[in-house]
Amino acid sequence: MAPTTPNVLMVFPRFNPNSFWNLQPVCDIWGARCPAPPLGLITVAALLPQHWNIRLINRNAEELTERDLDWADLVMTGGMLPQQDDALLLIDLCRARGKPVVVGGPDAMSSPDIYRHADFLVLGEAEGLIDEFIAAWSAGAKLGVFTAEKFQADVTKSPTPRFDLLDTSYYLYVGVQFCRGCPFNCEFCDIIELYGRVPRAKTNEQMWPSSRRSIVVAIAAMSISWTTI
Numbered sequence: 001m002a003p004t005t006p007n008v009l010m011v012f013p014r015f016n017p018n019s020f021w022n023l024q025p026v027c028d029i030w031g032a033r034c035p036a037p038p039l040g041l042i043t044v045a046a047l048l049p050q051h052w053n054i055r056l057i058n059r060n061a062e063e064l065t066e067r068d069l070d071w072a073d074l075v076m077t078g079g080m081l082p083q084q085d086d087a088l089l090l091i092d093l094c095r096a097r098g099k100p101v102v103v104g105g106p107d108a109m110s111s112p113d114i115y116r117h118a119d120f121l122v123l124g125e126a127e128g129l130i131d132e133f134i135a136a137w138s139a140g141a142k143l144g145v146f147t148a149e150k151f152q153a154d155v156t157k158s159p160t161p162r163f164d165l166l167d168t169s170y171y172l173y174v175g176v177q178f179c180r181g182c183p184f185n186c187e188f189c190d191i192i193e194l195y196g197r198v199p200r201a202k203t204n205e206q207m208w209p210s211s212r213r214s215i216v217v218a219i220a221a222m223s224i225s226w227t228t229i
Helices: 024-030 039-047 066-071 081-096 106-110 130-138 191-195
Strands: 007-012 053-058 074-078 101-104 120-123 144-147 175-177 219-221
Touching (some): 007 039, 039 074, 053 066, 074 081, 081 101, 081 106, 101 106, 106 191, 120 130, 130 144
Parallel strands (some): 074 101, 120 144, 175 219
């Protein structure tokens, strides 16, 4: 059986330094380590059982150490295509240390075979899907693939992300996600394939609840990285 109160290490992979997502010169001017935090992973963190112990390592801003991996009972990761190389490296690191690893996010959704060496694949938006993984893990499953029906996640039921897991001093800005899906057809973007052509929006209360944590919101993002898991 899996631990009833597992230590879950969420790891956001490094971006390829030659990708569109490299804004390091701007970050250096501002004194930040990287542009923005992983909204997807911290949304997934909010969907996990409250009694699970969760930590976040963003490899674009900080180092992943052996001590971090030793602490973890379970590693969760995933991201976009420009993060693929580091995500695959992380899977290898986890397998070498006997740590089960869960992979989700848009790149795994697009190319699940590339991530076949992960112990678990969670393919689709997390709301309504992550509970299947939690039940399987809690029952002692060692492997699994969980797939959501596309474009069906109800984002009005998405919780406030775990902003408390962030060190906001690392980031150039901290954004929020207000919808998923996109009405446009840009040739360079796969959002419409992953999240649909019809934007699904969160409510006003979700975007600015009375209990909002103290956080600077600098941008509203239309897509997310692991809700997506």
